[in-house]
Amino acid sequence: MSQPFAKLPAWADYGLLPLINLIVAFFVAGLVVLLVGESPIDAAVLMVKGAFGSGDGVGYTLYYATNFIFTGLCVAVAFHCGLFNIGGEGQAYIGGLGVAVIGLGLGNILPWWITFPLAIIASGLVGALWALIPAWLQAKRGSHVVITTIMFNFIAASIMVYLLVGYLKASGTQAPETRVFGDGGQLPGLGWMLSLIGLNMRSAPLNISFLLALVAAFLVWVLIWRTKLGYEIRTMGYSPKAARYAGIGEVRIIVITMMISGALAGMMALNPIMGAQHRVQLDFVAGAGFVGIAVALMGRSHPAGIVLAAILFGMLYQGGAEIAFDMPNISRDMIVIIQGLVILFAGALEHMFRPTLLRVLQRLARTKRQSTPAVAAEGGQ
Amino acid sequence: MDMFTVVLQVLDSTIRLSVPLLLACLAGLYSERAGIFDIGLEGKMLAGAFAAGAAATYSGSAYAGLLAAIAVSVALGLVHGFASITHRGNQIVSGVAINFIAAGTTVILGQAWFQQGGRTPSLPNAARFNPIDLPGVETLSGIPVIGAIYSELVSGHSVLVYLAFLLVPFTWWVLYRTRFGLRLRAVGENPAAVDTAGISVPWLRYRAVICCGLLCGIAGAYLATAQGAGFVKDMTAGKGYIALAALIFAKWRPVHAMFACLLFGFLDAIAIRMQGHPVPLIGEVPVQLMQALPYILTIVLLAGFIGKAIPPKAGGVAYVKER
Numbered sequence: 001m002s003q004p005f006a007k008l009p010a011w012a013d014y015g016l017l018p019l020i021n022l023i024v025a026f027f028v029a030g031l032v033v034l035l036v037g038e039s040p041i042d043a044a045v046l047m048v049k050g051a052f053g054s055g056d057g058v059g060y061t062l063y064y065a066t067n068f069i070f071t072g073l074c075v076a077v078a079f080h081c082g083l084f085n086i087g088g089e090g091q092a093y094i095g096g097l098g099v100a101v102i103g104l105g106l107g108n109i110l111p112w113w114i115t116f117p118l119a120i121i122a123s124g125l126v127g128a129l130w131a132l133i134p135a136w137l138q139a140k141r142g143s144h145v146v147i148t149t150i151m152f153n154f155i156a157a158s159i160m161v162y163l164l165v166g167y168l169k170a171s172g173t174q175a176p177e178t179r180v181f182g183d184g185g186q187l188p189g190l191g192w193m194l195s196l197i198g199l200n201m202r203s204a205p206l207n208i209s210f211l212l213a214l215v216a217a218f219l220v221w222v223l224i225w226r227t228k229l230g231y232e233i234r235t236m237g238y239s240p241k242a243a244r245y246a247g248i249g250e251v252r253i254i255v256i257t258m259m260i261s262g263a264l265a266g267m268m269a270l271n272p273i274m275g276a277q278h279r280v281q282l283d284f285v286a287g288a289g290f291v292g293i294a295v296a297l298m299g300r301s302h303p304a305g306i307v308l309a310a311i312l313f314g315m316l317y318q319g320g321a322e323i324a325f326d327m328p329n330i331s332r333d334m335i336v337i338i339q340g341l342v343i344l345f346a347g348a349l350e351h352m353f354r355p356t357l358l359r360v361l362q363r364l365a366r367t368k369r370q371s372t373p374a375v376a377a378e379g380g381q
Numbered sequence: 382m383d384m385f386t387v388v389l390q391v392l393d394s395t396i397r398l399s400v401p402l403l404l405a406c407l408a409g410l411y412s413e414r415a416g417i418f419d420i421g422l423e424g425k426m427l428a429g430a431f432a433a434g435a436a437a438t439y440s441g442s443a444y445a446g447l448l449a450a451i452a453v454s455v456a457l458g459l460v461h462g463f464a465s466i467t468h469r470g471n472q473i474v475s476g477v478a479i480n481f482i483a484a485g486t487t488v489i490l491g492q493a494w495f496q497q498g499g500r501t502p503s504l505p506n507a508a509r510f511n512p513i514d515l516p517g518v519e520t521l522s523g524i525p526v527i528g529a530i531y532s533e534l535v536s537g538h539s540v541l542v543y544l545a546f547l548l549v550p551f552t553w554w555v556l557y558r559t560r561f562g563l564r565l566r567a568v569g570e571n572p573a574a575v576d577t578a579g580i581s582v583p584w585l586r587y588r589a590v591i592c593c594g595l596l597c598g599i600a601g602a603y604l605a606t607a608q609g610a611g612f613v614k615d616m617t618a619g620k621g622y623i624a625l626a627a628l629i630f631a632k633w634r635p636v637h638a639m640f641a642c643l644l645f646g647f648l649d650a651i652a653i654r655m656q657g658h659p660v661p662l663i664g665e666v667p668v669q670l671m672q673a674l675p676y677i678l679t680i681v682l683l684a685g686f687i688g689k690a691i692p693p694k695a696g697g698v699a700y701v702k703e704r
Contacts, residue, residue: 032486032489035490036489036490036492036495037493043610084471084473084474086420086473086477092558101410113660133680137683137684138681141684143683143684143685143690144671144692145627146418146420146473146641147626147629147679147683150420150622150625150675150681151622151676151679151680152676152680154619154622154673154675155533155676155677155680156674158669158672158673159669160669160672162667162670163667163671166667170514181485219388244502272674282613283658290477290481293474293477295552297474315473328492329492329493330489331488331489331492333485333488333489333492333499334485335482335484335485335491336481336484336485336488337481337483337485337486339485340478340479340480340481340482340483340484340485341482342475343477343478343481344464344478344479344482346474346479347469347470347471347474347475347477348465348471348474348478349463349464349468349470349475350470351468351469351470352468
């Protein structure tokens with residue numbers, strides 16, 4: 001076997017293998033649930049019920065999914081270029097500054113349909129700029145983008161804490177958060193959309209940035225598979241040598257890809273800030289940047305897969321909050337474990353079952369081939 | 382309080398704060414020198430701290446806690462090895478996974494076992510690593526400056542502190558003066574050459590990962606049973622990443638790693654000390670700036686302003702025997 005891994009048929013490679021990995025991840029998570037003395041099956045039922053059993057459950061699930069679509073796309077775009085952008089958390093956090101500028105500055109003057117596009121641009125721009133330095137260091141100095149983006153996460157957190165307890169803090173409060181935006185800084189909800197399918201969203205914060213996330217997913221698909229730039233990005237990801245030989249500027253592609261990636265993370269800030277809380281709060285990203293890693297790995301860096309994976313994680317977040325009421329031993333930290341296991345089995349160990357699966361499929365194919373002539377002979381009689 | 386005492390106190394807390402960084406940094410050094418990138422220092426340390434806190438609570442012995450911490454941390458290291466050596470998975474992805482698994486599991490198990498919101502019960506002194514007085518504190522106490530330095534700074538730390546600093550020359554010796562160290566460095570630079578010499582690349586790398594787990598476990602035990610008195614949720618608070626930064630800062634060399642960790646520990650100690658105290662001429666320095674400084678310094682280093690950090694050549698790449 002000179003090749004590290006032989007090729008599987010596409011349906012097994014993109015459907016069956018990820019599914020097996022996912023099942024194993026959830027199986028191990030189930031063992032943890034058992035370990036703390038609860039029933040994994042009951043927990044799963046509670047979780048699905050909490051996430052999809054009511055109108056506001058669905059609203060919350062899709063609200064969380066919105067965050068994860070953005071951060072998942074952020075990680076995926078970088079993956080296509082062979083880069084691991086672990087800094088989605090920081091890029092989203094700092095992207096909140098862009099939203100804050102628009103929301104605080106124009107929220108009282110302009111209607112939402114003007115501030116929204118401005119906020120998209122501002123948050124995307126800030127996120128992109130935050131990814132620029134790591135990108136430049138990777139492209140020019142060869143310092144690993146993983147290390148630099150981790151550092152930038154911490155720097156972003158420090159800056160945001162500094163600003164939120166200082167300049168940005170609303171006067172007359174102790175809480176480290178900005179004042180509530182004016183009406184123009186608040187995005188309309190999507191209650192009408194859910195009422196079309198007969199659900200009442202009540203107070204769930206699902207808002208129009210969910211639609212923006214879907215548009216972003218579509219645009220990322222167009223970018224990666226239907227444009228010249230996307231072709232160059234993928235070439236760079238598959239083989240930097242081939243890309244260099246083909247005259248693709250390494251520095252340019254790395255910087256552009258990372259900035260797109262950062263912009264997608266930055267736009268995540270729109271959802272919790274303009275869509276739900278209408279102010280910038282401490283740690284509003286709440287780990288969504290890291291969930292994006294799991295989402296991108298699970299969705300195999302394809303926008304369609306990412307949307308599905310994001311909804312699954314949205315379900316885990318919303319359902320996980322519901323479980324905590326009935327099973328006090330299981331808190332939202334369970335999601336962190338599941339997230340880690342998904343990253344482990346769908347990411348680092350993605351090839352673990354490949355040789356076994358390959359052997360099983362080959363054996364199946366062989367038995368089929370052996371049985372076919374027998375059938376033909378029977379037919380001839 | 383006079384200036385001398387203040388300086389002594391800051392230096393004393395520098396030592397205390399840099400020990401977990403140093404242990405984790407040396408841990409990363411073994412792993413990365415062998416060509417296995419390890420983002421999972423943080424997670425291993427956290428899981429180790431939890432294991433130490435839990436085991437010390439049940440057994441009442443700090444050493445049982447230490448052993449449990451090492452066992453758990455080595456186990457996580459082996460998971461990392463299994464994913465990245467045996468299955469040639471992405472080392473970064475695997476490290477990230479370990480960090481999340483540790484962050485979640487410690488809280489869930491802590492809550493289920495101890496019902497204190499994810500922390501372990503407060504440990505009595507008998508179940509902790511306590512400060513030990515080095516011989517000669519009494520005799521030297523009469524001497525003005527040296528006596529104070531000896532009793533405040535050199536003496537009066539827990540045994541893990543001395544262990545951590547002794548591990549620096551030990552690591553240097555292992556790395557540069559033993560056959561294992563030579564092979565370890567070689568496998569991080571050019572695994573094919575090691576393979577050609579008839580030495581198993583995976584086994585060598587597994588041993589490096591085990592060393593890494595061992596040291597991370599000690600670091601975790603230090604946090605939970607020496608510096609603190611029990612495990613607290615998210616106890617490591619990014620120390621694993623600072624250790625990683627220190628490793629880059631030290632350019633993957635043991636003695637330099639010690640100085641990098643002392644520098645970052647010093648920044649931390651200063652930040653704690655300066656909270657609310659304005660500095661002459663500059664005014665009050667924001668705490669956040671001090672907290673971010675290790676990261677900023679590392680970025681500046683990586684940008685090439687303070688020399689060049691060249692990682693082990695084969696780092697992050699799984700070794701495929703036949704091509």
